Amino acid sequence: MTTDTSRRGLAGRARPRRENRNGLLMSAPTLAVVLFASILPFALVFVFAFSEVRLVDIPYLFTEPIDWSFDNFRRALSNPAFWQALSTTLLYATLTMFGSVGAGLAVALAMRRPFRGRGVVRALLLVPYVLPIVAAATIWRTMLNPQYGIVNVFGREHLGWESSVGFLNTTSTEVWGVSVPLTLLVVVLFEIWTSAPLSFLFITARLQSVPPDIEEAAALDGANGRQILGRIVMPQLRGVILLLCLLRFIWTFQSFSEIYLLTEGAGGTQVMALKVYTELVTRADIGSAASYGLLMSVVLVVLLSAYVLLSRRKVDVE
Amino acid sequence: MTRSATRPRRATEAGRFALIALALFLALAPVAYGFLLSLRPYSAVVQAPLDLIPSFDQIDLTGYTTALLDPDQGGFGLGRFVLNSLVVAISTVALSVVVSILGAYAAARLRFWGRGAVSGLILAVYLFPGIVLSVPLFVLLARAGLTGSLLGLFLVYVAATVPVSIYMMRNYFEALPESVEEAAIIDGASLPRMLRSVVLPIALPGVVATAIYVFMIAWNEYFYALLFLVEDRSLWTAPLGISQLADFNVPVTVLLSGSILVTLPVILLFFVAQRYLVEGLTTGADK
Numbered sequence: 062m063t064t065d066t067s068r069r070g071l072a073g074r075a076r077p078r079r080e081n082r083n084g085l086l087m088s089a090p091t092l093a094v095v096l097f098a099s100i101l102p103f104a105l106v107f108v109f110a111f112s113e114v115r116l117v118d119i120p121y122l123f124t125e126p127i128d129w130s131f132d133n134f135r136r137a138l139s140n141p142a143f144w145q146a147l148s149t150t151l152l153y154a155t156l157t158m159f160g161s162v163g164a165g166l167a168v169a170l171a172m173r174r175p176f177r178g179r180g181v182v183r184a185l186l187l188v189p190y191v192l193p194i195v196a197a198a199t200i201w202r203t204m205l206n207p208q209y210g211i212v213n214v215f216g217r218e219h220l221g222w223e224s225s226v227g228f229l230n231t232t233s234t235e236v237w238g239v240s241v242p243l244t245l246l247v248v249v250l251f252e253i254w255t256s257a258p259l260s261f262l263f264i265t266a267r268l269q270s271v272p273p274d275i276e277e278a279a280a281l282d283g284a285n286g287r288q289i290l291g292r293i294v295m296p297q298l299r300g301v302i303l304l305l306c307l308l309r310f311i312w313t314f315q316s317f318s319e320i321y322l323l324t325e326g327a328g329g330t331q332v333m334a335l336k337v338y339t340e341l342v343t344r345a346d347i348g349s350a351a352s353y354g355l356l357m358s359v360v361l362v363v364l365l366s367a368y369v370l371l372s373r374r375k376v377d378v379e
Numbered sequence: 380m381t382r383s384a385t386r387p388r389r390a391t392e393a394g395r396f397a398l399i400a401l402a403l404f405l406a407l408a409p410v411a412y413g414f415l416l417s418l419r420p421y422s423a424v425v426q427a428p429l430d431l432i433p434s435f436d437q438i439d440l441t442g443y444t445t446a447l448l449d450p451d452q453g454g455f456g457l458g459r460f461v462l463n464s465l466v467v468a469i470s471t472v473a474l475s476v477v478v479s480i481l482g483a484y485a486a487a488r489l490r491f492w493g494r495g496a497v498s499g500l501i502l503a504v505y506l507f508p509g510i511v512l513s514v515p516l517f518v519l520l521a522r523a524g525l526t527g528s529l530l531g532l533f534l535v536y537v538a539a540t541v542p543v544s545i546y547m548m549r550n551y552f553e554a555l556p557e558s559v560e561e562a563a564i565i566d567g568a569s570l571p572r573m574l575r576s577v578v579l580p581i582a583l584p585g586v587v588a589t590a591i592y593v594f595m596i597a598w599n600e601y602f603y604a605l606l607f608l609v610e611d612r613s614l615w616t617a618p619l620g621i622s623q624l625a626d627f628n629v630p631v632t633v634l635l636s637g638s639i640l641v642t643l644p645v646i647l648l649f650f651v652a653q654r655y656l657v658e659g660l661t662t663g664a665d666k
Contacts, residue, residue, distance in 0.1 A: 077490065083570050084491025091482030091541060092497065098516065098538030099504045105515035119521050164402075171398040182399065184653055186406050191649045193599040195618035196638035200413035203631050209428040211412060218429070254405070259660075266661035286391060315510040318601040322622055334510045341514055342606070354511035 109351035116345040133352035150332040154313040160253035162305050165260025173268055190258035198322035201251055205229055232329035244328025252319050260305050267301040333357045417442050417635040442636035457637050460620035467529050468597035471536040472590050475544055483548035505542040517606055526607045535603050540593045547659040551585025588655035591648045617641045
């Protein structure tokens, strides 16, 4: 903002109009991309979701009139599998959000004080994030393989497991009398493993700009480590932590490749994104896939608005 | 004085290093495991799954050669898939970066009608659930006859990477000293000339970092490759190829070799550009 006003005097009178034209010209390619790849498709989601379209109709698309109907939504909302997928997705996204941001925060705080080799350690911690998802999934599937995977072999030989555990196809299992959705938890761990480095990176960046003198002053005044962390460091991290939670939730809510590559939806991991894919590819039903996608966005928008409203109210009270 | 005042106790210090060691182990052990298995013959992996470190005479690189060779040479054709991935990823980088340099510079420096709307739109697109748009994108490209081709994949990747690369590049541009650009304009340089010979040379590290990030996205992408190309084996990208081979009876050592092969370029590029990438991704986090 300040740069804008300071530049106005320098440039002369012809500048604004030329700048206006240049700005529009230079953002035209971007706008074209956004228009064709986001706005137009977004409008089409509505059209498809409210009409009966199947993959076989594609060659005749946009040449025939559309028969509008609510059937896709009626079928989706009356299908128990839809509600099952929705609750799985919510659980999956929530657990991943806490795990990913929590792990990133813990490691970022532990790495805060400099030590020899910190730069190298920091770079190495990012490896799971950089790894192509297909490589990560292949490695995890091998690790968890019931026959020769290291986890199962180790468990059988050293931990006294009677038989291999089907980590990738067990919808629920009893652990000390509590039923646990095993495969879903494995997928959550996998997603945390690949995404926590990013949380770590963001929190580290924010920590670097926390001025050390307040903490030093607090320490001189007799505050202990826990007080400094709770009263001085954490309040400054609040913004970035909330942002990371929000982004992680949005991204995990729609994640497809992680789950598809690990389980293909087995073991109770049919999330919404997988449903959209199966409706489109396996059942060849464009309308139904679009309605699943649209319902996903509705849930996301409702949750996000609730979040914004709640965080606003909280600020007002403070 | 102040240093000793903020120095934590020995127990806290030990816990801190234990946590760092644990994080390091969790981050690297699976990757090391995959790499070590890829060096051993399949029979040895099945018979002695816990002997991770291969003895010297046991090291067996046939996993790599079998993965890379074409099927008519007895391999699984990963070489071909890697080539497809390279073609798509490099073209995506080229177009996405050019579009983003223009858009990001306009958003960072020029005052024009609708500037706020452009920035808001890009953020909205960046946050919007991409899976929802996959249905109409698939239908549109299928209607245009492009879903069974690398060209269709390239178009989708450009669209998917433009928002994030504009976001990163705008941060780099905003951090540049504005006085140099003004001096060039006053000296009579036109905007395109000034961009080419003044802005881009200074912003080069940022542009390269963005290009590498875009390359990584396109190189790693799996969902659209599966959606568009699964039926035509000759067009599979590397991630799609590896995942499809997992469904056939391909020895796990070959799959792991393939995974390590597709990982190497990404890890190398990442460490080359690490500093600038981290800066570009996290700008805004410290506000």
